[in-house]
Amino acid sequence: MVMATLKDISKETGISITQVSRALGGFDDVNAETRRRVEEAAAKLGYRANLMARGLKTGQSGNVAMVVPRQLDASAREVLFEVVWGISAEFSRRGKRLILHVTAYANDISVYDQLYRSGGVDGFVVIGPTVNDPRIVQLADRGIPFVVHGRDPSCAHDFVDLDNAALIGSMVSAARKLGHADIAFLNGPADLPFAQARARGFDQAVKGAGDCRILNAPMTFEAGHDLTISLLTGKNPPSAIIAGNLMMAAGVYAAVKEAGLQVPRDLSVLAHDDGLEHYDPDAFDPPIGGTRSELGAAWSALASSFDRRITHPDIEAQVTELEFEFRQGASIQPPRE
Amino acid sequence: MVMATLKDISKETGISITQVSRALGGFDDVNAETRRRVEEAAAKLGYRANLMARGLKTGQSGNVAMVVPRQLDASAREVLFEVVWGISAEFSRRGKRLILHVTAYANDISVYDQLYRSGGVDGFVVIGPTVNDPRIVQLADRGIPFVVHGRDPSCAHDFVDLDNAALIGSMVSAARKLGHADIAFLNGPADLPFAQARARGFDQAVKGAGDCRILNAPMTFEAGHDLTISLLTGKNPPSAIIAGNLMMAAGVYAAVKEAGLQVPRDLSVLAHDDGLEHYDPDAFDPPIGGTRSELGAAWSALASSFDRRITHPDIEAQVTELEFEFRQGASIQPPRE
DNA sequence: GCATCTTTCCGAAACGTTTCGGATCGACGA
DNA sequence: TCGTCGATCCGAAACGTTTCGGAAAGATGC
Structure with missing residues (x-):
């Protein structure tokens, strides 16, 4: 399959690559008629921006990674499944992609490091933090962006958690x-x-x-x-x-x-x-x-927090507290006698 | 974190970017001493090739994607977990990355299409094929690379399956x-x-x-x-x-x-x-x-088949048949009477 | 001493995008 | 008539890598 590029749209419409890029990017120094023609041509050619070119230029891949262990017991599987599915769906919805990196060395920082330094990943979602979690400590040390589902009160990072x-x-x-x-x-x-x-x-x-x-x-x-x-x-x-x-x-x-x-x-x-x-x-x-x-609310908050961290690397850490409700149920009643 | 580039290694060693690239790439017109110096500098600087730059040039991202539905019943979850974990681990081992794309529209070809046309993904792993599976039909139609875990005997594609x-x-x-x-x-x-x-x-x-x-x-x-x-x-x-x-x-x-x-x-x-x-x-x-x-054998075969498809887009389809064994068990005995 | 071959190296172009710095042109007020 | 302003556009550079085509220099054969 041959993929359409900005140059193709430029040729098709006779408009410069720069202006095509700006039209598609939603800039406001683009004439309405020009924008229409560009969008028309883009649709006709099935244009999709090349993520590698964009990423090379902007320094962001649009990929988020989770590093998870190969072996898990049955109960961990169940919740991890829910977590991974929820997070992937949320990032997909937002036009980002989740890289699921399964490895036997899930606590080895070099796994994170290599993933990040290759530029293929903008940052990480960390789940199930322990106290003084080595992943958190080392990611923070190296200045690698990440958000945590859960919290470690002993330090300040981007957490999304229940109260x-x-x-x-x-x-x-x-x-x-x-x-x-x-x-x-x-x-x-x-x-x-x-x-x-x-x-x-x-x-x-x-x-x-x-x-x-x-x-x-x-x-x-x-x-x-x-x-x-x-x-x-x-x-x-x-x-x-x-x-x-x-x-x-x-x-x-x-x-x-x-x-x-x-x-x-x-x-x-x-x-x-x-x-x-x-x-x-x-x-x-x-x-x-x-x-x-509602777990769903967590994923959305997590993704927002991640976006924030990526776009403002030096902004202060933010803790997002999730809502919860109390539900009555027939399982509760005053004590006997 | 500032990432090292070929240019940095070049400056550090006084060797041209071209030759640094060739040294790290394992080409044979590189002097042994030169290669040593380059490798040393690369290690010292913590160099990792930028995947977006490489991908832009070579046209391959090193990413494989699976598109899976958001909602699944309990039994499907269990096997899907096993499948996804196995596949991710195998590709991780081989230096590729699995993109897990969870979406409500898992049978919509446009999901695959957009993922692929953006250049962020080299191809797909398709699991659980139906008869005349629309995913397979349409991926093949569009010339998007994919391998299937399972088989549809009605057509010829890259399948990895039991007999x-x-x-x-x-x-x-x-x-x-x-x-x-x-x-x-x-x-x-x-x-x-x-x-x-x-x-x-x-x-x-x-x-x-x-x-x-x-x-x-x-x-x-x-x-x-x-x-x-x-x-x-x-x-x-x-x-x-x-x-x-x-x-x-x-x-x-x-x-x-x-x-x-x-x-x-x-x-x-x-x-x-x-x-x-x-x-x-x-x-x-x-x-x-x-x-x-052994399910593990399937993932390895799947990854090999994928590599083959990617490196030789026009090679003929290949069906990999997985081994199985027969195990005795105390649950079998001649019928009564 | 000259042509030829090997070994080792390098410059430059290209991949597709974003973005900086300015160019063009018609309108408008002085 | 001239300068200025706003709206719209564009060329060129840059991101980091791979790779094509050839260059330099020493060894070899005659």
């Missing part, structure tokens, strides 16, 4: 308002920043209440199930459980059923719903209540 | 050798090329045998389960079932158990194992036998 503390706080208040004093929070791994923020939110909100505790574990069905069993069979079982996500909550429900108990009669359950495609709070029996945030 | 007919054939022979005459084959959707090839292989291999039948359905746990129930409760139930993949096979196992029967005492089960990450034939109880092919 995790507030989110847990609002679930705790909802429970306390109904009279719950003994609340257990099934949190994620204690070393991850988002789980730490949630723990802070929990501690702050329960202050002075009864027997409240945080349990840390991977956010899976199994962990939700096992922790719930041990809570229910331990002494002084909680009257309400807050689960970090719907997968854990499903485990909680299963454990309650197994123990011959009922939600919410014997135990109120709340969970945060990430908006993952195949996890519907209303598919729970009974429908589960708690906080909810 | 689906032979694969089913070998499972049927294994069952017949043990004395099974009534064999049911739980195949994929009847309109998909791979399922048609498998049906042909089945028909050919059972010729003259007892009560053999093919049942078409989506290749999911549920379908495997439901079809098995109806087979077992119908008249003249089969003595062996062949499942199209391990997900279906898991459904078969569940149904057998539910019916109070046992594998292989009451029913022999065979399945094709695609080599998906989280489906292990030996995790079945009893371990399931059947054919198996």
Whole structure:
């Protein structure tokens, strides 16, 4: 296939390459009639700007990259799928392209470095940050543009994140308002920043209440199930459980059923719903209540933040806080007795 | 970050840009000492060839694209994840980059067209072809390079595929050798090329045998389960079932158990194992036998085929047939009575 | 001593775009 | 009549690479 260039449009219309470029670029020192003729010719020839030529000149490729590991366990796959699909779709919509770089060396900065230095990539989307994440530290060190989905409060970069503390706080208040004093929070791994923020939110909100505790574990069905069993069979079982996500909550429900108990009669359950495609709070029996945030909003915010970083490399870091809502659900009710 | 260019290396070493380029490019009219000095300087400066400049000159970006739909059901996700990860890892390994383009309009040729005409992409990987797949037809029409994972026997393009007919054939022979005459084959959707090839292989291999039948359905746990129930409760139930993949096979196992029967005492089960990450034939109880092919081999073949197409646009189409093996398993035994 | 061959090197052009700095021309006011 | 202004246009340079065509210089054969 032979591709049309500005020169072809120039020849076709008799208008200079410069002016053709400016007409297509939407500059305002172009006569209306000229612009019309250029656009007509461009459409006729099926013109698309050559990204490599443009990129060579402007220094921007329009490509964003994510570096992800080759091996993943089943639960990580599910959320990574959602994340990658969402981000790619959002960038596609905006006329940028996502490069998905799968490698066994996903934490090796040289992978990022080589991708970036070759000029084929404008920057990176980093997901699932750890505390003092080496990727973030080193990308920042080298001045490579990136945005993070999640947050590390220990440093200032471009983050797009939920207000995790507030989110847990609002679930705790909802429970306390109904009279719950003994609340257990099934949190994620204690070393991850988002789980730490949630723990802070929990501690702050329960202050002075009864027997409240945080349990840390991977956010899976199994962990939700096992922790719930041990809570229910331990002494002084909680009257309400807050689960970090719907997968854990499903485990909680299963454990309650197994123990011959009922939600919410014997135990109120709340969970945060990430908006993952195949996890519907209303598919729970009974429908589960708690906080909810739309993942789609995250991708859009992420892409905006990225654009901002690319177009203004030296602008100060920006933290975007995502909205969340509280949803009632039949899984919450005042404690017994 | 300031990126080093050939000019920088040239200045650093006092060697012309041309010769620096040739030294790094591995040409043989370069003095050994010159090459050493160039490589040293390149390493020192952290030089990486600018892909946009190279691409502008050579007409190749080194980017491969996959266009995939935004919405997918759960079972499609699982295999697509495996496919995308495998392909990306393989191209990464080879120094190319995978562009994952997620869009609601995944069958719209104009998506492919615009991606390609902008010069940002050398070609496409197409997966899950249908009969007379419009993507294939139109890509071929426009002379856009692509390779297909799977096959449409009605036309000649670059395909990488299993020999689906032979694969089913070998499972049927294994069952017949043990004395099974009534064999049911739980195949994929009847309109998909791979399922048609498998049906042909089945028909050919059972010729003259007892009560053999093919049942078409989506290749999911549920379908495997439901079809098995109806087979077992119908008249003249089969003595062996062949499942199209391990997900279906898991459904078969569940149904057998539910019916109070046992594998292989009451029913022999065979399945094709695609080599998906989280489906292990030996995790079945009893371990399931059947054919198996290593998915990893597919990605490597796919990438090779793509390279070949790109470097020789006018070379004839090539069909790569992937290896498979037959694995014994405790799920197969001669029929009762 | 001269032509020829090898080895090693280099200048310049080209890929398609953006953009800087000015050119052209008709209108308009003084 | 002249200078100025606004609207519209364009030539040329630059981005970093590859590659074509040939140049320089030393070795070789006669």
